[in-house]
Amino acid sequence: MSGFTHFDEAGQAHMVGVAEKSETRRIARAVGKIIMQPATLKLILEGGAKKGDVLGVARIAAIQASKRTSELIPLCHPLALTKVGVEFNVDESNAAIECIVTAETLGRTGVEMEALTAASVGLLTIYDMCKAVDRGMRMDGIRLLEKQGGKSGHWVAAE
Amino acid sequence: MSGFTHFDEAGQAHMVGVAEKSETRRIARAVGKIIMQPATLKLILEGGAKKGDVLGVARIAAIQASKRTSELIPLCHPLALTKVGVEFNVDESNAAIECIVTAETLGRTGVEMEALTAASVGLLTIYDMCKAVDRGMRMDGIRLLEKQGGKSGHWVAAE
Amino acid sequence: MSGFTHFDEAGQAHMVGVAEKSETRRIARAVGKIIMQPATLKLILEGGAKKGDVLGVARIAAIQASKRTSELIPLCHPLALTKVGVEFNVDESNAAIECIVTAETLGRTGVEMEALTAASVGLLTIYDMCKAVDRGMRMDGIRLLEKQGGKSGHWVAAE
Amino acid sequence: MSGFTHFDEAGQAHMVGVAEKSETRRIARAVGKIIMQPATLKLILEGGAKKGDVLGVARIAAIQASKRTSELIPLCHPLALTKVGVEFNVDESNAAIECIVTAETLGRTGVEMEALTAASVGLLTIYDMCKAVDRGMRMDGIRLLEKQGGKSGHWVAAE
Amino acid sequence: MSGFTHFDEAGQAHMVGVAEKSETRRIARAVGKIIMQPATLKLILEGGAKKGDVLGVARIAAIQASKRTSELIPLCHPLALTKVGVEFNVDESNAAIECIVTAETLGRTGVEMEALTAASVGLLTIYDMCKAVDRGMRMDGIRLLEKQGGKSGHWVAAE
Amino acid sequence: MSGFTHFDEAGQAHMVGVAEKSETRRIARAVGKIIMQPATLKLILEGGAKKGDVLGVARIAAIQASKRTSELIPLCHPLALTKVGVEFNVDESNAAIECIVTAETLGRTGVEMEALTAASVGLLTIYDMCKAVDRGMRMDGIRLLEKQGGKSGHWVAAE
Numbered sequence: 001m002s003g004f005t006h007f008d009e010a011g012q013a014h015m016v017g018v019a020e021k022s023e024t025r026r027i028a029r030a031v032g033k034i035i036m037q038p039a040t041l042k043l044i045l046e047g048g049a050k051k052g053d054v055l056g057v058a059r060i061a062a063i064q065a066s067k068r069t070s071e072l073i074p075l076c077h078p079l080a081l082t083k084v085g086v087e088f089n090v091d092e093s094n095a096a097i098e099c100i101v102t103a104e105t106l107g108r109t110g111v112e113m114e115a116l117t118a119a120s121v122g123l124l125t126i127y128d129m130c131k132a133v134d135r136g137m138r139m140d141g142i143r144l145l146e147k148q149g150g151k152s153g154h155w156v157a158a159e
Numbered sequence: 160m161s162g163f164t165h166f167d168e169a170g171q172a173h174m175v176g177v178a179e180k181s182e183t184r185r186i187a188r189a190v191g192k193i194i195m196q197p198a199t200l201k202l203i204l205e206g207g208a209k210k211g212d213v214l215g216v217a218r219i220a221a222i223q224a225s226k227r228t229s230e231l232i233p234l235c236h237p238l239a240l241t242k243v244g245v246e247f248n249v250d251e252s253n254a255a256i257e258c259i260v261t262a263e264t265l266g267r268t269g270v271e272m273e274a275l276t277a278a279s280v281g282l283l284t285i286y287d288m289c290k291a292v293d294r295g296m297r298m299d300g301i302r303l304l305e306k307q308g309g310k311s312g313h314w315v316a317a318e
Numbered sequence: 319m320s321g322f323t324h325f326d327e328a329g330q331a332h333m334v335g336v337a338e339k340s341e342t343r344r345i346a347r348a349v350g351k352i353i354m355q356p357a358t359l360k361l362i363l364e365g366g367a368k369k370g371d372v373l374g375v376a377r378i379a380a381i382q383a384s385k386r387t388s389e390l391i392p393l394c395h396p397l398a399l400t401k402v403g404v405e406f407n408v409d410e411s412n413a414a415i416e417c418i419v420t421a422e423t424l425g426r427t428g429v430e431m432e433a434l435t436a437a438s439v440g441l442l443t444i445y446d447m448c449k450a451v452d453r454g455m456r457m458d459g460i461r462l463l464e465k466q467g468g469k470s471g472h473w474v475a476a477e
Numbered sequence: 478m479s480g481f482t483h484f485d486e487a488g489q490a491h492m493v494g495v496a497e498k499s500e501t502r503r504i505a506r507a508v509g510k511i512i513m514q515p516a517t518l519k520l521i522l523e524g525g526a527k528k529g530d531v532l533g534v535a536r537i538a539a540i541q542a543s544k545r546t547s548e549l550i551p552l553c554h555p556l557a558l559t560k561v562g563v564e565f566n567v568d569e570s571n572a573a574i575e576c577i578v579t580a581e582t583l584g585r586t587g588v589e590m591e592a593l594t595a596a597s598v599g600l601l602t603i604y605d606m607c608k609a610v611d612r613g614m615r616m617d618g619i620r621l622l623e624k625q626g627g628k629s630g631h632w633v634a635a636e
Numbered sequence: 637m638s639g640f641t642h643f644d645e646a647g648q649a650h651m652v653g654v655a656e657k658s659e660t661r662r663i664a665r666a667v668g669k670i671i672m673q674p675a676t677l678k679l680i681l682e683g684g685a686k687k688g689d690v691l692g693v694a695r696i697a698a699i700q701a702s703k704r705t706s707e708l709i710p711l712c713h714p715l716a717l718t719k720v721g722v723e724f725n726v727d728e729s730n731a732a733i734e735c736i737v738t739a740e741t742l743g744r745t746g747v748e749m750e751a752l753t754a755a756s757v758g759l760l761t762i763y764d765m766c767k768a769v770d771r772g773m774r775m776d777g778i779r780l781l782e783k784q785g786g787k788s789g790h791w792v793a794a795e
Numbered sequence: 796m797s798g799f800t801h802f803d804e805a806g807q808a809h810m811v812g813v814a815e816k817s818e819t820r821r822i823a824r825a826v827g828k829i830i831m832q833p834a835t836l837k838l839i840l841e842g843g844a845k846k847g848d849v850l851g852v853a854r855i856a857a858i859q860a861s862k863r864t865s866e867l868i869p870l871c872h873p874l875a876l877t878k879v880g881v882e883f884n885v886d887e888s889n890a891a892i893e894c895i896v897t898a899e900t901l902g903r904t905g906v907e908m909e910a911l912t913a914a915s916v917g918l919l920t921i922y923d924m925c926k927a928v929d930r931g932m933r934m935d936g937i938r939l940l941e942k943q944g945g946k947s948g949h950w951v952a953a954e
Contacts, residue, residue: 003202004213006288008721011206013216013692015699017719019661019742025337032298043162047170054163056331056530057172060392060537061233063333067388067396068231070703072280073287074220074696078703078716080396082426083335085326106337108718112294113287120279120298121231128232128272129165135271135303135314139191139279142298144290155294167562172533174540176560178502178583184814212692215808219696219869222810226865226873229544233537237544237557239873241903242812244803265814267559321520322531324606329524331534343655350616361480365488372481374649374848375490378710378855379551381651385706385714386549390598391605392538398714400744401653403644424655430612431605438597438616439549446550446590447483453589453621453632457509457597460616462608473612485880490851492858494878496820496901547862551855555862555875585877639838640849642924647842649852668934679798683806690799693808697869704867708916709923710856748930749923756915756934757867764868764908765801771907771939771950775827775915778934780926791930 006075015075021108026149030115032142033091033098034123040134041095044126054129055088058099062086062122066103069117077109084114086122099123100145112144165234174234180267185308189274191301192250192257193282199293200254203285213288214247217258221245221281225262228276236268243273245281258282259304271303324393333393339426344467348433350460351409351416352441358452359413362444372447376417377404380440384421387435395427402432404440417441418463430462483552492552498585503626507592509619510568510575511600517611518572521603531606532565535576539563539599543580546594554586561591563599576600577622589621642711651711657744662785666751668778669727669734670759676770677731680762690765694735695722698758702739705753713745720750722758735759736781748780801870810870816903821944825910827937828886828893829918835929836890839921849924850883853894857881857917861898864912872904879909881917894918895940907939 005016044054063084070078083104090097101118103111123139130137147155164175203213222243229237242263249256260277262270282298289296306314323334362372381402388396401422408415419436421429441457448455465473482493521531540561547555560581567574578595580588600616607614624632641652680690699720706714719740726733737754739747759775766773783791800811839849858879865873878899885892894917898910918934925932942950 003292004206004288005291006216007206011212012722013212013695013699014722015702015717015720017740019718019740047163047166053170053172053530053533056533057165057233057537059331060534061231063331064389064392064541065231066333068227071700072220072224072227073284074216074700076287077718080398080425080716081333082337082395084333086330086332104335104337107716112290113283116283116286117280120283121276123301124272124275124279125232127275128235129163131271131303132164133162135306136316137302139301140299142282142301143296144294147294157295171563172536172540173563174543174558174561176581178559178581212689215689215692216696218808219693222808223700223866223869225810230541233541236559239557239875239902240810241814241872243810245807245809263812263814266557321610322524322606323609324534325524329530331530365481365484371488371490371848371851374851375483375551375855377649378852379549381649382707382710382859383549384651386545390538390542390545391602392534394605398716398743399651400655400713402651404648404650422653422655430608431601434601434604435598438601439594441619442590442593442597443550445593446553447481449589449621450482451480453624454634455620457619458617460600460619461614462612465612475613489881490854490858491881492861492876492879494899496877496899548859551859554877557875584875639928640842640924641927642852643842647848649848683799683802689806689808693801693869697867701867704863708856708860708863709920710852712923748926749919752919752922753916756919757912759937760908760911760915761868763911764871765799767907767939768800769798771942772952773938775937776935778918778937779932780930783930793931 013075018077018108023106023108024149025106026110027104028110028112028115029102029146030119031100031145032119032123032139033096034126034137034139035096036137037134038095040130054126058122058125059086061125062101062118065121066114066118069114072117073113076113079105079107079109081105081114110147110150112147172234177236177267182265182267183308184265185269186263187269187271187274187306188261188304189278190259190304191278191282191298192255193285193296193298194255195296196293197254199289213285217281217284218245220284221260221277224280225273225277228273231276232272235272238264238266238268240264240273269306269309271306331393336395336426341424341426342467343424344428345422346428346430346433347420347464348437349418349463350437350441350457351414352444352455352457353414354455355452356413358448372444373406376440376443379443380404380419380436383439384432384436387432391431394431397423397425397427399423399432428465428468430465490552495554495585500583500585501626502583503587504581505587505589505592506579506623507596508577508622509596509600509616510573511603511614511616512573513614514611515572517607531603535599535602536563538602539578539595542598543591543595546591550590553590556582556584556586558582558591587624587627589624649711654713654744659742659744660785661742662746663740664746664748664751665738665782666755667734667736667781668755668759668775669732670762670773670775671732672773673770674731676766690762691724694758694761697761698722698737698754701757702750702754705750708753709749712749715741715743715745717741717750746783746786748783808870813872813903818901818903819944820901821905822899823905823907823910824897824941825914826895826940827914827918827934828891829921829932829934830891831932832929833890835925849921853917853920854881856920857896857913860916861909861913864909867912868908871908874900874902874904876900876909905942905945907942
């Protein structure tokens with residue numbers, strides 16, 4: 001046994017059976033940030049007010065990506081999200097934007113991957129829209145913050 | 160003007176015109192890593208040999224994601240990739256796995272987003288397959304390493 | 319507050335939470351028509367009998383589009399349709415074809431968008447197949463006819 | 478012969494051969510509008526300024542839909558768009574919003590369907606975001622305005 | 637009446653209503669094989685051990701295809717798979733590889749098409765990866781082996 | 796070296812580089828058949844005339860699947876098909892329907908996978924539409940018939 005549930009006893013990848021799991025309300029919250037040059041952040045913040053709305057576009061991309069998660073992650077179960085919210089926090093002192101995604105479903109499997117995928121695509125979209133002025137941006141700290149529902153109960157990231 | 164090419168003069172998002180750009184060979188290389196507990200890395204490395212092949216699955220996910228980039232990133236142009244390669248490097252001392260993606264096309268727009276999207280999805284797939292044993296894994300340092308072709312020529316990330 | 323449920327209190331787009339809504343049988347019926355030259359309609363009607371079956375192709379396109387609705391409409395919830403039917407009515411005196419779609423689900427959100435999206439794509443497919451002979455066709459009157467299920471109960475379009 | 482190019486001599490649907498056509502710059506412009514209650518339009522216009530940005534979301538939906546056209550319209554050729562722009566015009570006296578899409582490619586087939594599909598999905602997205610306050614909105618006048626490139630040359634809609 | 641449930645009384649294709657069906661655990665098992673030259677099979681088997689893992693890639697492709705079934709098969713209902721497993725059996729004496737897929741859901745419609753689609757795409761992926769050395773491979777005997785759940789109960793293929 | 800081009804020297808799957816290949820007209824023709832009970836075939840043939848048109852639906856499904864090939868087959872290059880045709884031949888004496896697909900592109904890689912994928916999905920769609928009356932249908936002999944263009948030139952299947 002490999003210790004990973006995504007492989008069967010013979011070590012072959014499979015989409016693990018969840019029919020026996022109970023249908024509960026499951027929530028996951030994921031975060032990630034993109035670090036850029038101060039001048040790039042300034043352009044983004046000006047745009048939100050009256051020019052191009054980088055974060056508005058990134059928010060839509062994140063929400064739409066959450067719905068494609070099971071197409072992108074091979075062993076993910078398809079599931080019907082009941083809620084997705086995307087929040088951007090600007091950290092001016094570090095010239096960074098943080099993206100926090102909350103995803104929810106009523107189902108038999110968790111929504112961690114939906115939240116993480118949405119956060120990643122939200123950050124990638126910021127990169128795409130700003131890359132002409134700042135090719136060296138870096139995405140960091142993409143991780144799960146919190147998870148509720150299911151057998152494993154409430155999990156909160158350390159620190 | 161916002162300074163961002165993805166907005167027109169009125170600040171409205173658009174898919175920018177590239178018909179005038181010349182068709183050249185364009186290559187991009189992106190990187191990212193996932194940091195985990197040493198025990199998780201040990202399980203992955205054992206699996207590659209004779210049990211579940213986490214990195215083999217992640218590689219396929221990354222390649223497939225590169226082909227879906229223009230569906231995920233709203234203002235990306237669709238393009239026909241001519242080559243995609245994915246390399247994983249294990250950093251045992253830091254309990255991390257690095258994912259490097261090289262993407263190539265013959266076309267009028269660059270393939271940075273394809274390489275970055277593939278790297279992100281490769282890392283997310285590792286997360287998915289290992290999350291049952293290590294929910295606190297973190298994805299870091301997702302960024303462009305190098306870019307060739309097009310008007311801006313050869314760009315290499317600092318350091 | 320904007321009055322629109324698709325935005326949160328800060329005015330940011332989100333996929334609104336529906337976990338608290340009850341799962342009921344929901345039905346929506348949408349309509350739209352395409353107006354063309356009489357000669358174009360004549361060709362379509364002849365084709366249905368023994369040559370190319372324009373409406374048969376459009377019907378399949380409409381059904382398939384209903385299943386892609388949550389990919390196309392950013393803030394739509396994914397849902398599992400339990401039934402989709404597409405009906406075409408020919409209005410020879412106005413040289414028009416009407417497309418009526420009925421969609422149904424057992425779920426927590428309505429299926430208006432699925433019915434409307436299917437009707438739109440059904441009409442677009444007719445346009446595509448006939449555009450070589452009649453580029454000036456026009457799609458009109460795409461709207462919801464009726465909606466059942468959910469908290470808002472039975473709604474029927476005026477007139 | 479049916480007069481429609483999308484059917485072969487036996488009346489069977491096919492994706493018509495375009496390899497012999499020359500690769501030219503092709504542009505299409507399509508339009509459509511959505512008619513609503515004056516109070517709904519008022520809410521949208523207020524939102525654009527400081528609350529929820531309905532038109533910003535609809536613009537992104539339209540652009541993304543243009544890239545999915547060949548998946549939605551069965552006999553459409555896949556093609557690589559080089560530019561897509563979406564413009565909304567508010568007609569306050571008629572309580573309507575007009576959506577104009579310009580699509581461009583360098584290729585062997587026209588981009589009419591891409592422009593029309595984008596306009597339709599842009600309008601559907603407005604409907605989706607406002608349907609909680611105005612279920613009776615109606616989409617009208619979806620049609621091609623103009624077409625350039627290819628053997629048929631420059632075509633402009635009458636009136 | 638045509639005898640086929642996928643058409644209504646007028647002979648028009650529709651996605652048949654399943655809201656009245658009860659939600660039960662439904663399982664389907666499908667099989668298919670690909671026949672090749674003995675030298676090709678030898679290369680695949682060597683690869684699995686230490687070179688390219690053809691069957692590992694084909695397994696992922698099969699699992700992912702099962703999730704796209706309702707997009708590919710026009711009148712299929714979308715459904716949320718709860719489990720998918722893919723098994724490959726090597727038949728060295730006939731130079732063939734057999735692919736068996738087991739799919740499961742809790743729902744109102746069966747998962748035969750998901751199992752059959754996954755098996756087909758698994759075999760097509762083997763073809764793709766080996767076609768450079770053996771273009772004449774043939775896929776045979778793709779069929780349903782077994783089906784459980786729903787009104788029709790347990791069905792097992794003859795022989 | 797594994798002998799398979801889809802793996803690099805280290806045996807890792809990749810999307811092989813084709814930028815150096817020349818752009819030529821490439822055509823592939825694939826075939827497959829579905830074998831059923833004589834009564835099932837009779838129902839299909841009656842339907843084509845005046846009831847449900849099984850083969851018309853299957854033809855559209857096949858054409859649409861050809862456009863999704865690179866999403867389904869992990870290491871396939873995305874390409875812009877210039878033509879797809881689908882032909883059904885009825886073999887009454889063996890109670891079978893044969894599906895022949897011809898695909899064409901102008902590009903740097905062949906279209907064998909597009910033709911084979913389309914044929915497979917065409918047959919799967921026939922299975923889907925008839926499975927309520929004949930669950931034991933079998934798909935056989937899915938293979939490449941012919942291939943033109945590219946370095947390997949004209950290839951025709953034996954016999």
